[in-house]
Amino acid sequence: MMDQLYREFILDHYKNPRNFGDLETRDAEFHDRNPLCGDEMGVHIKLEGDRIADLRFHGTGCAISQATASIISDELKGKTVAEVAGLDRSFVAEEIGIELSPTRLKCGLLSLKVVQGALLGTDEWPTGTPDEDPDEAEVARLRNEI
Numbered sequence: 401m402m403d404q405l406y407r408e409f410i411l412d413h414y415k416n417p418r419n420f421g422d423l424e425t426r427d428a429e430f431h432d433r434n435p436l437c438g439d440e441m442g443v444h445i446k447l448e449g450d451r452i453a454d455l456r457f458h459g460t461g462c463a464i465s466q467a468t469a470s471i472i473s474d475e476l477k478g479k480t481v482a483e484v485a486g487l488d489r490s491f492v493a494e495e496i497g498i499e500l501s502p503t504r505l506k507c508g509l510l511s512l513k514v515v516q517g518a519l520l521g522t523d524e525w526p527t528g529t530p531d532e533d534p535d536e537a538e539v540a541r542l543r544n545e546i
């Protein structure tokens with residue numbers, strides 16, 4: 401059972417997402433979907449040298465996917481491309497304050513995936529993403545809860 405404070409934290413970012421939208425001028429972008437559910441996430445990034453100066457996420461998805469993008473967005477500003485390359489599942493867990501269950505990991509890692517896709521040209525999921533996917537019924541159930 402998720403505790404109330406955590407639920408409120410996630411819901412706040414879900415309902416009032418930070419750094420969502422588009423950047424008219426951008427140096428990098430990427431778009432992808434969670435293959436488990438079809439939810440989508442894109443990112444626009446403005447660079448200063450090799451550092452992220454600004455970024456915006458856009459897309460639709462469950463509370464975890466949208467809230468995670470919002471939560472990590474400010475932390476990503478100022479990071480170098482090399483630093484972004486080193487980010488993995490543990491970065492997301494640290495930022496959102498809990499270790500996501502295996503069934504929620506692709507929801508929680510989609511935003512980091514698109515940032516790494518934009519800056520590194522990779523289509524790989526971040527390090528720490530499980531190889532095994534949950535079954536469809538489990539994904540359908542998770543879409544409707546935090």
Ligand code: FES
Nearest residue numbers: 437439462465507
């Ligand atoms: Fe689709 Fe989470 S991103 S259920």
